[in-house]
Amino acid sequence: MKADQRPFPLNAWYAAAYDVEVGRQLMARTVCNQKLVMFRKTDGIVAVLEDACWHRLLPLSMGRLEGDEVTCGYHGLVYNAQGRCTHMPSQETLNPSACVRSYPVVEKHRFVWVWPGDPAKADPALVPDMHWNHDPEWAGDGKLITVKCDYRLVVDNLMDLTHETFVHGSSIGQRAVAEAPFVATHGDRTATVTRWMENIDAPPFWAGQIKQGLGYEGKVDRWQIIRFEAPCTVVIDVGVAEAGTGAVPSGGNQGDPALSDRRRGVNGYVLNTITPETDRTCHYFWAFARNYCLGEQRLTHQLREGVAGIFREDELVLEAQQAAMDAHPDHQFYNLNIDAGSMWARRLIDGMVSREQGPASGAPVIPIRRAA
């Protein structure tokens, strides 16, 4: 990436909130360094405006929502849901420049998606696929955490699950994850890392799940199929099945996952979308959806809190990494074999940013070398 580039593209859909967070009150949130105010109109549709009054910059989120209009909490300027000022105190003529920016919004897969770039390019078809979040064949729940790091460090973290062995040793980590071979592939907007672990002991988390789901205790085949969709969504197909019952497609990492027979297994999707808040902080929306014990609320609750605990372990690592990078601004990083997935993710992100910011300037490119 060029030294003067933004760390994120603007022409993209970013999750700004869980659907349930946005209602008939004004809610402030920052996305890609842009301060937003969000609310549902009386028709239930979400509106998103710039969170700064045109007059004196007071956050509109400190004002009042009346009908579909927002009244500034300082001098009472009123804005409609398109951001146009419709009333000024002691004044009959309104300045034609009196408006705040409004943002394209789509509500889909349980998230409110905002497009901080050129509105003309905001194609709803580009919203990432996270349908497991509301599909009746899957059950789950999630959370939003705000992490004090560049959102790309979270993407790196998810694109290489080797770290489970060292960061999450008490739950989902095990030697096999660091040792089993994997395959990384990529497309124009996606990158995929596939890893199959055959005939292993399940780590504590998965041993509990397959026992609960299928009453099975014994050796398992385990899989992790990590799919990145630029710029910041990572959906991970995870699970274990009774060893040797066909979950691992013939050919293993070279085989076709669609031919995986998982009838004797339990399957989850870890849904992650990581929205830059600023250059060095991010909103990390995640959920865990499963295809077993669908009606058990207790398990949903337990999984949500269990996964939250695992993600807190990541948070400590990610914030320490960001602090170390801030302390070594000129550090040159080397990539290992395990970084193949995140390298592709980074290239796809860099490509989106470069296309937005025009042809390369003369700014120096920091080379990334591959370890021998």
Add this chain to the structure above:
Amino acid sequence: MKADQRPFPLNAWYAAAYDVEVGRQLMARTVCNQKLVMFRKTDGIVAVLEDACWHRLLPLSMGRLEGDEVTCGYHGLVYNAQGRCTHMPSQETLNPSACVRSYPVVEKHRFVWVWPGDPAKADPALVPDMHWNHDPEWAGDGKLITVKCDYRLVVDNLMDLTHETFVHGSSIGQRAVAEAPFVATHGDRTATVTRWMENIDAPPFWAGQIKQGLGYEGKVDRWQIIRFEAPCTVVIDVGVAEAGTGAVPSGGNQGDPALSDRRRGVNGYVLNTITPETDRTCHYFWAFARNYCLGEQRLTHQLREGVAGIFREDELVLEAQQAAMDAHPDHQFYNLNIDAGSMWARRLIDGMVSREQGPASGAPVIPIRRAA
């Protein structure tokens, strides 16, 4: 204002403390980015010195006051009330440069006023008129709050009381304040905004006052006469009277306030002087004086706490506005009709600063446009 200008003049009297704050102990306070140490001499006169020992910069306020001299709390250098060093440890000859700056001081209208600029220009006649603060015909009390904003944002706030409607809706705000016409005038050092509201329902605060003061319940005439004295004092003549009893001078906003007959009304003065602490923080001294129920201590207490609650609402808005301005350093502001008073106040402040800093440099002037 020029981009490289200070936000405040130095050649001016600034309230540095309430009189009762300064006694026979060393007190630290920062005024216009200058760290001061204040104390009363044995004769009761207040002395103000630079709060940094000439030798190693330790704040003198960490030392000891003995008689009229201050001993540094590190190595024992002694300074007299004029800032001259009179003793050094282990040394008989004193370096002639060994002194700290002393400041012109006037104690008047219950405040200790300090002049941070050229001492030769410190004319006591220039102290702003806040005599209601100790006049026996008026009773009142006040507080000091430190607000995390440029002092000029507080001046802006006071020069347009439209905001009462939106910020102080539960006490003094009402639609009439935002809707009634007003008149703004100015002189060489002052700017005035006058607004009369005839035959209206009193807002909760004033309904309580006129009932308590005169036993009256019913329609009122209300007035706000805001008088700014550069650079940072705002005295507001406020009150309500029984509707139609002559409080509104004939001609209304165009009339002569001196011809207002307030015998059937209750009158208060909101006394405000806002001292820059730094470029982005200020000491806001305020008091509320009234001309009714003079002997009722309970009312004095109640008004002090009531007004303090109203000013906390302003504090939230002012600090949010400063934060938003810091986040948008190049934002170009537009003025509305309601900003007429603060525009004049700003021009008077800018004029004082420009006269101090000499003829305009080539620095760019940020234009302020008026809304159409």
Add this chain to the structure above:
Amino acid sequence: MKADQRPFPLNAWYAAAYDVEVGRQLMARTVCNQKLVMFRKTDGIVAVLEDACWHRLLPLSMGRLEGDEVTCGYHGLVYNAQGRCTHMPSQETLNPSACVRSYPVVEKHRFVWVWPGDPAKADPALVPDMHWNHDPEWAGDGKLITVKCDYRLVVDNLMDLTHETFVHGSSIGQRAVAEAPFVATHGDRTATVTRWMENIDAPPFWAGQIKQGLGYEGKVDRWQIIRFEAPCTVVIDVGVAEAGTGAVPSGGNQGDPALSDRRRGVNGYVLNTITPETDRTCHYFWAFARNYCLGEQRLTHQLREGVAGIFREDELVLEAQQAAMDAHPDHQFYNLNIDAGSMWARRLIDGMVSREQGPASGAPVIPIRRAA
């Protein structure tokens, strides 16, 4: 010192920890702006490595110690005690550049000393003499505090004990310390300040010690022999004896301390070594050793806490001084007679830094003038 110079030399031994702090767990500490991870190997020898994984900069101190190797807590890279990477996940060939810096270490006089500069110059003979810290003829204890100031301000503080009179008036301070004459001398790496106070009342602290040690109450002779060893160790020989029993050598400050007869006195050594953590913070290791009542644990405990209280008084002053210096970056300091010792200490430090950084650049030298 040149404006662009570091405030400390790198080619020097710095105390990084008390011996007991370092064990079979990973411990993080910053020395001279360098982040270190420390641990004891299975043979008991201390190893010190750079605290940032070569791969993604995660602090190694967040990882695990197994045998003599450290496993990174993110992706499991393993480093030996020399800092060489010995294992990478999913990879058989290790990049030859994969290592972190290791530091020369010596454990001596109860401290772990680290050399942050050129390892080839790390001569163990250069470790400062603090043998009282483990000599069986002396008993004592100490602490580590982290002070938010340039380490040189602590050196200044210790090189002129005049401040005891003003900072520590309730324990060791007394007028005599500020008034008695002293002599400052220096060598190539050391500077010494000697002060004898004859036939005085003991201050509260020493009155208690000589009563406890010798059952004596009455006039004393008191001494302070401050010895600085560049860049940051100050050992102070302090004590009182029955007045007139030969503790003061003939000739007083001009006499030979070796001829001091202290048989009728109590003697302590204040051992101080102040390690820069960053340019504006330091690790201050101190201990107080005595030659009387050696076996009394209660006295050891009482002295440790008593001296800790005295040093907290210094901390307040030092942090206020640093804050004032930060607020006056261009302030020109004048030296008094009492600053003779710290002037020599500063010159020795500056000489070490200048020799490391090569011949003087064109950067401006800030002159230090002596008070007349």
